[in-house]
Amino acid sequence: MVSLPDNASAASKIAVIGLGSMGFGMARSLKRAGLDVTGYDVESAAVQRFVAEGGLGARTLAEAVKDADIVVSVVVNAVQTESVLFGPEGVGQAMRPGAVFVSSATMDPAVARGLAKRVEALGLHYLDAPISGGASKAASGELTIMASGSKQAFAAARPALDAMATKVYELGEEAGTGAAFKMINQLLAGVHIAAACEAITFAAKQGLDLGKVYEVITASAGNSWMFENRVPHVLAGDYTPLSAIEIFVKDLGIIQDMARAERYPVPLAAAALQMYLAASGAGMGLDDDSSLARLYAQLSGATLPAAAK
Structure with missing residues (x-):
């Protein structure tokens, strides 16, 4: 030593x-x-x-x-x-x-x-x-x-x-123990961001007032730290990268490798990874990870707020 x-x-x-x-x-x-x-x-x-x-x-x-x-x-x-x-x-x-x-x-x-x-x-x-x-x-x-x-x-x-x-x-x-703890955090973070983007874009597809959706959800049981932190990017139409899509392509990919080695199922993390991969493939890899909302909008025809001019 x-x-x-x-x-x-x-x-x-x-x-x-x-x-x-x-x-x-x-x-x-x-x-x-x-x-x-x-x-x-x-x-x-x-x-x-x-x-x-x-x-x-x-x-x-x-x-x-x-x-x-x-x-x-x-x-x-x-x-x-x-x-x-x-x-x-x-x-x-x-x-x-x-x-x-x-x-x-x-x-x-x-x-x-x-x-x-x-x-x-x-x-x-x-x-x-x-x-x-x-x-x-x-x-x-x-x-x-x-x-x-x-x-x-x-x-x-x-x-x-x-x-x-x-x-x-x-x-x-x-x-390695610290790294393992971080991967548990990243599993949750990646899934929560995907869920937040799915929810806010689904709200847009329903024609709801997105600002009011944010207000209600952040005061309700469905809130998460990621919803509260990332949805304002969507409301502002600002996808300047604070944490890029590619980060979760990498991190959720590591989780898949770890889980496969342990023969442990991670279906929610796997589904989230597919969305990050799709966003990256659509040219958003270096944009903010809240860009998953833009991907959901492209797939569904929902309209999200545009950036202020």
């Missing part, structure tokens, strides 16, 4: 890899907490934006993680995480011994366990730490983090965890 660095409790130098809608907010929260934060992204404009707000920017992964106590990886999936760690410019060999790699990507638990073993073999710590809460919670430092890893990994990552989240669930000492 790798040892805990002497200065772990006071660690202050942090690298954030991936400055998208989530990573940028997380980097801002870390900086607001008084930590020394360097940001890196394959898109130089994202790095420049962080620098403009007073953060530090890096041109390469190695530059970003040099002397970092904590590396927070906020990329999309397991493939990108593996590339960040072990690709041609991977940080695995560039991080200092005893530093901790905090992996926030949603992935198959078995993959998380494999990455953890490879990282720990390099004398580093690995914290399996998927996140929930959306871009607004990332920016305000109010995420929920579902984490698993060694006591040393938790201790080393604590300054970052405390700055990024209001709820940090410590779910065990084996990497």
